[in-house]
Each structure stands twice: as C-alpha cells, then as structure tokens.
Amino acid sequence: MSVISNKVATSHGPHARKSHDMFSKIVKLSPRFLLVLLILPVLGGLISVLLPAFGYAPALDQTTFGLQGFTMLWQTPGLINMAMLSIGTGLISTLLAFIITLMILAAFFNSPWLNRIQRLLSPILVIPHAAAAIAVGFLIAPSGMISRIISPWLSGWELAPNGLFPHDSFGISIILGLTLKELPFLLLMALGVLAQPELGKKLRQQHKVALNLGYCPMTAFFKVILPSLYPLLRLPILAVLAYASASVEMPLILGPNTPPTLAVAIMHWFNDVDLNLRIKASAGALLQLALTGGLLALWLGGEKAIKVLFSDSLTNGVREYGGFYWQKLTVILTALVIGFILLSLIALILWSVAGFWRFPDALPEQFTLLHFNSALMQMSNPLFNTLAIGLVTTVFAITVTLLCLESEQLSDKPISRFTSLIIYLPLLVPSIAFLFGLVWIQQWVNNQAAFFNVVFTHLLFVLPYVFLSLASSYRRLDSRFARVAASLGAAPSKVFFKVKLPQLFAPILIAAALGLAISFGQYLPTLLAGGGRIATITTEAVTLANGASRRTSAVYAIMQMALPLIGFILAWGLPKYFFKSARV
Incomplete structure (x- = not known):
C-alpha cells in the first residue's frame, strides 16, 4: 500500500500537475484549433480569390474595384464549352459511380460475394487519380490494350486506328476514369456504414424480414435498406461530386485540350507567365465555385424530387421489379468494372517493362x-x-x-x-476555387x-x-x-x-x-x-x-x-x- 501511495503522490507532484494541466488545456482547445485550421484557410482563400476577381490586386498594381476579370473571362473562346464539360463530366461520373454502387449493394447484400468484391476494389483506393488516369489512358488509347486484344482477329486492324479516346471532346474518357476511381470509395463508405454494429444488425434483420415476406433481394434493398443508408452517404457523395466537377488531374491526362475543362483552364491561366491572367483565373475560380455549388444544389434538389416521386413505391406492396434481370445485369457490370480495372493495371505494368512493342502485338517482344x-x-x-x-x-x-x-x-x-x-x-x-486565394496569401x-x-x-x-x-x-x-x-x-x-x-x-x-x-x-x-x-x-x-x-x-x-x-x-x-x- 505504501508503494502505491508513493506512486500516486509522485504522480500528483507539482511538476506532474503542471504537465497534466498543460495536457488538459491542449486537449480542450484542440477542437477549436481544428475549426480554425480548416475554416480560416478555406474562407481566407475564397476571400483572397474574390478580391482579385473584382480587380483588387495590389501585387499587380491594381487597386480599383471593377469587373475587368469577369470581362476577360467572358471573352475567353470556348468558355461555355469548358463549363458544360466540367458540369457534364462531374455530374455523370458521380451519378454512374453512385448507381453502380447501389446495384452492387442490392445484388450482393448479405452475400459473401460482397466482401470479395470489396477486397478486389479496395486496393483501387490507394491509387492516386493521376496514376489511375494514366492506366485508363493506356487501356483506351488507339494502340492501347483493348485495341491490341481485339486486333487483328476481330477488328482487322494491322495499324493503330485513329481513335476517339482519350482526349475526346465529349469528356467520355474523363467520365470513365472518374467513375472507376470513385466507385470503390463510395462502395467502401457504404460498407463502412453497414459495418456499424447496431445499424448494420438492424438493417440486415429488416432485409431478412422483407425476403420472408416475398420481396426479391434487390427490391428489398431499395425499399428497406436504402432509405436508412442514403442519409449517411450524403456527405461522401457530395464530396465526390464537388471533386469530380473541379478535378484537374483526370481532365489534364484524359480530357480534351481545345477547350479543356474549366478547372484545367483556370490552372493554366494562374501559371501563365503573364501575371495579369491571374485576375482572369480568379474570376474563373469564382465561376467554378458557382458551377460546383449549383451541382450540389441540383443533387440535393434531385433527392427531394425522387423522394416525392417514389415515396408511394416504398409502401405499394410490389415485391418484384424484374429483379432477376437486374441482378444478372449487375453481375455482368461488376465483372466488367473489375476486369477493366485489372486490365488497366496490367497494361501499366507491361508498358513499364516493355522493350520493342509494335501494334497489334498483345505482348512486347522483349522486356527490360x-x-x-x-x-x-x-x-x-x-x-x-x-x-x-x-x-x-x-x-x-x-x-x-x-x-x-x-x-x-x-x-x-x-x-x-x-x-x-x-x-x-x-x-x-x-x-x-480556394487554393488560388490561399496561394495569394502564402506568397504575400x-x-x-x-x-x-x-x-x-x-x-x-x-x-x-x-x-x-x-x-x-x-x-x-x-x-x-x-x-x-x-x-x-x-x-x-x-x-x-x-x-x-x-x-x-x-x-x-x-x-x-x-x-x-x-x-x-x-x-x-x-x-x-x-x-x-x-x-x-x-x-x-x-x-x-x-x-x-x-x-x-x-x-x-x-x-x-x-x-x-x-x-x-x-x-x-x-x-x-x-x-x-x-x-x-
């Protein structure tokens, strides 16, 4: 007892109490520090990009407020195409990734196959967007792996064709790359929600009850699981949508150059040797912020519209919506997604060790x-x-x-x-949007x-x-x-x-x-x-x-x-x- 009391007394000495008090103060202040750490740079960056957009840039000897930046922006050739490309690729890729995620969850819910798919797709999360874009580009290029696999026995190509992909003007390559990269993220976010002990157990029990009442597995998922699951996925989905609409790496590698997406164009303006283009870049950053905000509002409005339109279907008692065919389609789609990803990685590895490799050979003639x-x-x-x-x-x-x-x-x-x-x-x-403003502050x-x-x-x-x-x-x-x-x-x-x-x-x-x-x-x-x-x-x-x-x-x-x-x-x-x- 004396040993214990001595230890306790030592642990409560003046120096110990002082260090304990310091630790408690640091811990108590840490949430406020977190808020400051995240809010100030983002809001400061937005304010610092707002001022140059309206002409106030002392570093460039411009101190008069005006609409010069927006005037330069509106006069940019192809601006509407840039904006539409950003909107289309961001919205479509997010929608596709979300729909495929739901189809996989619905088709394989409470099945051991869901864990196997998770294990196959999980490594994709560690692949940076730039590396994923390069891998996809190697697959869909005119002389890429897909062309090589089907040539010449199916396509008849002895020489690489003039292909549409990548860099197509419609942004299909960007959509493909973003969808394949964000799909594993949304799937793992959903599985993380379902892994919560109480919620996961409750939802699985409700799913089994629905199956016992005669609902097909996919219908049971959409009527019983999705209404409870979706609110917990909303923020990750909005984060994916915000990223996809303003992505730089994917469009820079897979997208068109004339014109590029708005985010890529803004980056080029900011890095141009003509510093006055930074005024135009700031105005473009505000336009990108408005486009992304509009997409987020559109998604949230779409939620409410779907809730109103399909609320009756949750309680109408219909137990089958062609679930058998949807399940088969999902199996095929899942196999295609996994196969596409694996083939992209194989193409990447082959090109890294390829010596002479002429088209249409499926493999290099030598490795090095x-x-x-x-x-x-x-x-x-x-x-x-x-x-x-x-x-x-x-x-x-x-x-x-x-x-x-x-x-x-x-x-x-x-x-x-x-x-x-x-x-x-x-x-x-x-x-x-906010990085440009933050960089203005850092440079100052x-x-x-x-x-x-x-x-x-x-x-x-x-x-x-x-x-x-x-x-x-x-x-x-x-x-x-x-x-x-x-x-x-x-x-x-x-x-x-x-x-x-x-x-x-x-x-x-x-x-x-x-x-x-x-x-x-x-x-x-x-x-x-x-x-x-x-x-x-x-x-x-x-x-x-x-x-x-x-x-x-x-x-x-x-x-x-x-x-x-x-x-x-x-x-x-x-x-x-x-x-x-x-x-x-």
Whole structure:
C-alpha cells in the first residue's frame, strides 16, 4: 500500500500537475484549433480569390474595384464549352459511380460475394487519380490494350486506328476514369456504414424480414435498406461530386485540350507567365465555385424530387421489379468494372517493362528494366519531397485528430454537428476555387517557404480523411480501461499515452497509411503552393503523361501506386508482428 501511495503522490507532484494541466488545456482547445485550421484557410482563400476577381490586386498594381476579370473571362473562346464539360463530366461520373454502387449493394447484400468484391476494389483506393488516369489512358488509347486484344482477329486492324479516346471532346474518357476511381470509395463508405454494429444488425434483420415476406433481394434493398443508408452517404457523395466537377488531374491526362475543362483552364491561366491572367483565373475560380455549388444544389434538389416521386413505391406492396434481370445485369457490370480495372493495371505494368512493342502485338517482344533504372536515377529529389511532405503532414494530422477525439471523451459529449460538417469543408469546396486565394496569401506572407506552404496545403485535404478514419475506432474504445487507470491515480495524459494509444496502434497505422496516400496523390495543391519549385512523384507523373514516352509515364505511375501500397502493407503487417512478439 505504501508503494502505491508513493506512486500516486509522485504522480500528483507539482511538476506532474503542471504537465497534466498543460495536457488538459491542449486537449480542450484542440477542437477549436481544428475549426480554425480548416475554416480560416478555406474562407481566407475564397476571400483572397474574390478580391482579385473584382480587380483588387495590389501585387499587380491594381487597386480599383471593377469587373475587368469577369470581362476577360467572358471573352475567353470556348468558355461555355469548358463549363458544360466540367458540369457534364462531374455530374455523370458521380451519378454512374453512385448507381453502380447501389446495384452492387442490392445484388450482393448479405452475400459473401460482397466482401470479395470489396477486397478486389479496395486496393483501387490507394491509387492516386493521376496514376489511375494514366492506366485508363493506356487501356483506351488507339494502340492501347483493348485495341491490341481485339486486333487483328476481330477488328482487322494491322495499324493503330485513329481513335476517339482519350482526349475526346465529349469528356467520355474523363467520365470513365472518374467513375472507376470513385466507385470503390463510395462502395467502401457504404460498407463502412453497414459495418456499424447496431445499424448494420438492424438493417440486415429488416432485409431478412422483407425476403420472408416475398420481396426479391434487390427490391428489398431499395425499399428497406436504402432509405436508412442514403442519409449517411450524403456527405461522401457530395464530396465526390464537388471533386469530380473541379478535378484537374483526370481532365489534364484524359480530357480534351481545345477547350479543356474549366478547372484545367483556370490552372493554366494562374501559371501563365503573364501575371495579369491571374485576375482572369480568379474570376474563373469564382465561376467554378458557382458551377460546383449549383451541382450540389441540383443533387440535393434531385433527392427531394425522387423522394416525392417514389415515396408511394416504398409502401405499394410490389415485391418484384424484374429483379432477376437486374441482378444478372449487375453481375455482368461488376465483372466488367473489375476486369477493366485489372486490365488497366496490367497494361501499366507491361508498358513499364516493355522493350520493342509494335501494334497489334498483345505482348512486347522483349522486356527490360531500363526504364525503371533511368527513371529511378532522376527520381531521388521528387521521391524525397513526396515522402517528407507526406510524413510531416500525416503526423500533424494524426496528432490533431487524436487530441480532438480525446477532448470528446474528456468532456463526455460528442463533437458538435457544426464541427463534423466543417471537417468536410475542404472536400466540399472546390479546391481550384480556394487554393488560388490561399496561394495569394502564402506568397504575400512568405513566398520562400515553399515546403511549409505545401505541407500546410496538403494538411487541409489529409486531415478530413485521417479524422474520419480514426473517429469510429476511438469512439469504440472500451472506457472501462480508462476508468480503472484513473481510479488508480493515473492522470488524463498518462491514460491517453499509456492506455488508449496502445489500443489504437492498428487504427493509427491505418489512418497514417491513408493520410500518406492522400498526400502522395496531391497534384494541384503541390503545384500551386510550391510555385513549381517542389517536385513530387505526382507532379512529375502528370507532366510526363502529357508528352513523355509511355514507358517513363508508366514507371512514374507505378511508383505513385507503390508508395501508398507499401504504407498499407506496413499498416496491416506491423500490428500482427508486434502482437505476435508480445504474446511470445
């Protein structure tokens, strides 16, 4: 007893109390810090892009408000086509990804096949958009894998045809790339919702009741599961729609150049040597913000319209809507999606090691590692920048997230709905809109701190994903361990570091791998915040995809995929190794 009392007395000494008080203050302030960290850059960026759009840009010796930027924007040839291309590709790709997600869930709900599909599609999440675009381009190009597989026995082509894809003026290539990239994300978000113990159990029981009442499986899903599932998917869907409508990487690699999408055009104006075009770029950023906001409003309005139009169908007692045929169609569609993705990755790998490869041969005549050797010799600086930025950003994001979640437990009340919504703010506001304003601010404050500027900008996109990844695991911690430790005299800081964090070892590693993957894939934030001075694997890959050889582009795309994949492999393997060592 004396030993215990001495330990308790020591733990409550003046220095210990001071450190405990400091920890408690930091934890208490962390949610406010999170809000400031996310709100100020986004709103500051929007305000800083608003002022130049209306002619106020002291850096360019323009201090008179006016509509010069918008006048320049309206006079841009093909502006309407740019806007329509952005609207069409963003809305159609999101709609297709959402519909296919629902069809897969409905056809395979409560089936072991759903977990198998999840395992097949999950690795796609770690592939950056730029690498995915390069892989899709290798597949659908005139001399791509699809043309090679069907030539000459089916197509009769002895030479590569004049193909429509990629870079088609209708944006079909962009739609295809975005759909294949966002589909796994929406599917995993839905499966994450269904994995919640209470909700998942309740919905599966309701689905079984509907089946016992004679409803076909797909009808049961849409009438019983979807009304409860969709509200929890709304924010991820809106985030996908906002990203797709203002994406840069996919349209830059797969889209047309005359004219490009609005976001790509804005990026070109901002990076032009004529600094006065930044006024036009700012006006374009506001137009992009309006287009994306209009799409989000259209989607929310569509929700209400569908609810009104189909509310009666939920209770009309009809048990069959051709479910057999829809199920067969879904199986075929799922096989096509998985096959398309796998074939894209195979084409990427083949081009990275291909020697001489003439059309229409399905395989190269020889294989070589020369492209890897030459690329790796030039890759050291981009690779170092990629890893350094990703590690610093992810460590900071995880620290802020853990402190916010600890604040939630110490105050014994969940984070407010306002804070939960603000976490999505950088994902819902088009990055092309607020990044330009943020870059104006960064250049005004400190134009030389390129590395810090890039890290700070990456943090805005990494933090939401890290928070969403860790939140559920932290909130499911068994509180009895913390209560026992506290009853033995352990201070909150000691409970946090000695009791809670060891239990969260595996989830923290998963969140770290996810944060690194998000950081590794950032193109526009790196390009703008770094002012072109910070080269990463992603910026180099996008540059090479628009002019370099396919083989070099393939090597960089594979490196883009390999880095986050290594992170997830370590996150999966390290807990097993350490827990096994602990048992031994």
